[in-house]
Amino acid sequence: xxxxxxxxxxxxxxxxPATRAVRGGTARxxxxxxxxxxxxxxxxxxxxxxxxxxxxxxxxxxxxxxRLQNPTVEMLxxxxxxxxxxxxxxxxxxxxxxxxxxxxxxxxxxDHMVGGRAAFGSCRWLTDTLLPRFGIETxxxxxxxxxxxxxxxRPNTKVFFFETxxxxxxxxxxxRAVCDLARRHGITTVVDNAFATPALQxxxxxxxxxxxYSATKMMDGQGRVLAGAVCGTRxxxxxxxxxxxxxxxxxxxxxNAWVVLKGLETLDLRIRRQSDNALEVGRFLEGRVPRILHxxxxxxxxxxxxxxxxxxxxxxFAFEVxxxxxxxxxxxxxxxxxxxxxxxxxxxxMTHPASTTHxxxxxxxxxxxxxxxxxLRLNVGLEDAADLLDDLDxxxxxxxx
Ligand SMILES: *Cc1c(COP(=O)(O)O)cnc(C)c1O
Numbered sequence: 001x002x003x004x005x006x007x008x009x010x011x012x013x014x015x016x017p018a019t020r021a022v023r024g025g026t027a028r029x030x031x032x033x034x035x036x037x038x039x040x041x042x043x044x045x046x047x048x049x050x051x052x053x054x055x056x057x058x059x060x061x062x063x064x065x066x067r068l069q070n071p072t073v074e075m076l077x078x079x080x081x082x083x084x085x086x087x088x089x090x091x092x093x094x095x096x097x098x099x100x101x102x103x104x105x106x107x108x109x110x111d112h113m114v115g116g117r118a119a120f121g122s123c124r125w126l127t128d129t130l131l132p133r134f135g136i137e138t139x140x141x142x143x144x145x146x147x148x149x150x151x152x153x154r155p156n157t158k159v160f161f162f163e164t165x166x167x168x169x170x171x172x173x174x175x176r177a178v179c180d181l182a183r184r185h186g187i188t189t190v191v192d193n194a195f196a197t198p199a200l201q202x203x204x205x206x207x208x209x210x211x212x213y214s215a216t217k218m219m220d221g222q223g224r225v226l227a228g229a230v231c232g233t234r235x236x237x238x239x240x241x242x243x244x245x246x247x248x249x250x251x252x253x254x255x256n257a258w259v260v261l262k263g264l265e266t267l268d269l270r271i272r273r274q275s276d277n278a279l280e281v282g283r284f285l286e287g288r289v290p291r292i293l294h295x296x297x298x299x300x301x302x303x304x305x306x307x308x309x310x311x312x313x314x315x316x317f318a319f320e321v322x323x324x325x326x327x328x329x330x331x332x333x334x335x336x337x338x339x340x341x342x343x344x345x346x347x348x349x350m351t352h353p354a355s356t357t358h359x360x361x362x363x364x365x366x367x368x369x370x371x372x373x374x375x376l377r378l379n380v381g382l383e384d385a386a387d388l389l390d391d392l393d394x395x396x397x398x399x400x401x
Contacts, residue, residue: 007025027074036262039072073254083199087234092227106159106188109134110136111137114139116171120214143163157185165295165316170300189208195316196310200313215227217344219344224263227257276312282297292317321376330376331350331352
């Protein structure tokens with residue numbers, strides 16, 4: 001493999017984010033292929049026994065086994081790290097594998113973690129169910145209020161874990177305030193940046209230590225594969241995360257890595273267009289539905305904060321109708337927009353979180369998170385916005401709105 005300009009640190013440092021997304025991390029074989037090569041191999045061979053020994057001893061550069069290294073996966077890791085402005089990145093099989101690894105690699109029995117209360121359902125399961133089983137205490141706070149993080153700190157607090165914007169209520173966390181607070185107390189911040197992606201928000205610029213991704217969402221962007229990623233300092237990725245992932249095996253398939261590499265080439269274009277479409281759809285719904293939660297609209301209580309830390313507000317937002325019955329009626333009346341719990345797709349998708357993504361969260365915790373019975377979450381795709389408005393107009397009418 002020939003290292004290309006995409007792996008030259010000095011050159012890539014000068015590139016703007018959209019260029020990094022297209023070219024970052026690319027390496028070519030002797031064939032000089034334009035598009036990244038797909039290495040579907042689980043293992044590697046050695047010229048001599050001494051080479052194998054040297055590689056295992058870390059004295060010779062080279063790959064040993066695809067749970068640990070793979071050329072296609074490495075290209076993706078380089079690219080994501082560059083887009084993030086991070087020293088290093090490690091990919092995983094899914095977003096949840098990334099979240100689980102980012103937390104378990106650094107927490108031990110007796111430690112304490114503070115988590116944001118509005119979160120992806122499985123992230124809440126980690127904080128509420130899995131970590132306590134291993135003697136890791138967690139406190140869940142309203143992450144919109146930095147003071148709640150401050151009040152929750154204990155002598156054994158090791159990690160702050162939150163999403164911004166958060167799924168599905170679009171709570172926005174003040175990255176600067178919360179990351180500064182964590183720094184002062186020697187606490188590591190882990191930010192789930194799946195909704196914004198590095199194309200719209202780079203939490204490390206505001207002081208975050210670790211960012212974690214579901215690359216399944218906007219990074220693939222076309223609803224094809226599952227993938228995840230964790231970014232951090234070289235020391236965090238190599239010395240803290242890697243011992244955990246190499247021995248527990250949440251490794252990303254080279255095929256899926258290749259698909260995400262292709263997805264990243266168009267991420268900037270897609271996410272900006274989808275953000276514009278989402279704003280247009282949000283403006284249409286405002287006033288027509290009882291409540292709308294869209295950080296791009298001035299009516300959102302954290303609109304100014306969202307504008308400060310994000311380049312655009314992304315394709316996802318939520319709104320409320322009267323209750324579960326009306327929410328389901330609206331979904332059933334849709335003709336263009338699909339009923340789907342996925343997000344980040346180029347297709348517009350709508351879901352009722354209380355009966356799908358957040359059904360596993362206890363009803364009282366759901367209410368507390370703001371996942372009400374009438375809440376609907378919309379992922380706005382790349383269709384012509386006028387067609388989306390037509391579909392919503394007729395579906396709202398049929399649902400009695
Ligand atoms: C989807 C999602 C996850 C989980 O990612 P998977 O790739 O589905 O495992 C985690 N956090 C957020 C915010 C998500 O939207």
